[in-house]
Amino acid sequence: MAVLSDADRAAVAAEFMQQAMGPHTILKPDIRAAVNALDDWYNANAASANAALPQPARSAMTLADKALLSNLIVNKRYASGA
Amino acid sequence: MASGDQVVQVLEIWPPATLYAVLTRRAGASSPAEGQNVWAFDAATIWYLDFLCYLRGYGGGGLTFTLPWTAATATSGVTRWGVAVHRLAAGTDDVDVAHTYVWTTLDATAPGTSGFVLYSEIAVTDGANLDSWANGELAIVRVRREANHANDSMAGNSELWSLIARET
Numbered sequence: 001m002a003v004l005s006d007a008d009r010a011a012v013a014a015e016f017m018q019q020a021m022g023p024h025t026i027l028k029p030d031i032r033a034a035v036n037a038l039d040d041w042y043n044a045n046a047a048s049a050n051a052a053l054p055q056p057a058r059s060a061m062t063l064a065d066k067a068l069l070s071n072l073i074v075n076k077r078y079a080s081g082a
Numbered sequence: 083m084a085s086g087d088q089v090v091q092v093l094e095i096w097p098p099a100t101l102y103a104v105l106t107r108r109a110g111a112s113s114p115a116e117g118q119n120v121w122a123f124d125a126a127t128i129w130y131l132d133f134l135c136y137l138r139g140y141g142g143g144g145l146t147f148t149l150p151w152t153a154a155t156a157t158s159g160v161t162r163w164g165v166a167v168h169r170l171a172a173g174t175d176d177v178d179v180a181h182t183y184v185w186t187t188l189d190a191t192a193p194g195t196s197g198f199v200l201y202s203e204i205a206v207t208d209g210a211n212l213d214s215w216a217n218g219e220l221a222i223v224r225v226r227r228e229a230n231h232a233n234d235s236m237a238g239n240s241e242l243w244s245l246i247a248r249e250t
Binding site for chain 2: 014024025029030
């Protein structure tokens, strides 16, 4: 899978700024650079993340399921104070 | 009337049909907490807010609009505000016909604390920039955040609290 399109990355940055609580000392270009970098990282490491899933989950789960699982873990680790 | 007099009376606040600033409640910290109604302007897309205003006692010196605003989350960066006028002259201006707004803009740097209110002033010269708005007439005073401009660097929403205007 390729990286997100420019429009999709811009949409992510816009949505982030609507949802994030702040305070933010960084500027819009800094946020966009962070979006680009993290999307690049996901793109480079997607295969590795998939390989980390044990069978039978790796084969049985859809791409959407894996994305949901990843979101839940990241949120629990870094956004929910766990 | 003289320079400094408040010659503009805000009668109504109207969000446009699309691309409108969103009425948002920013809670204060007192007990009970203040329910501060603010109009949130997006950081990525240009959003607008219209004020129906009445002009009286104006001497032709131009108008200075004061925009009290806060940054929702940012503590640095610039918000680029714009003000424009659509005069509603009797027997002349058809409200069903598209109007071309002439914008006067200001780059305002966010306060270092997101809860601090900044009073940004935009001086609009008399004549075409005010759409030749005359005494005794209504006008739509349109405010926008020019979020797609290179100068607009502030992350997060800009929150407009009100609109104040005086003769320059």
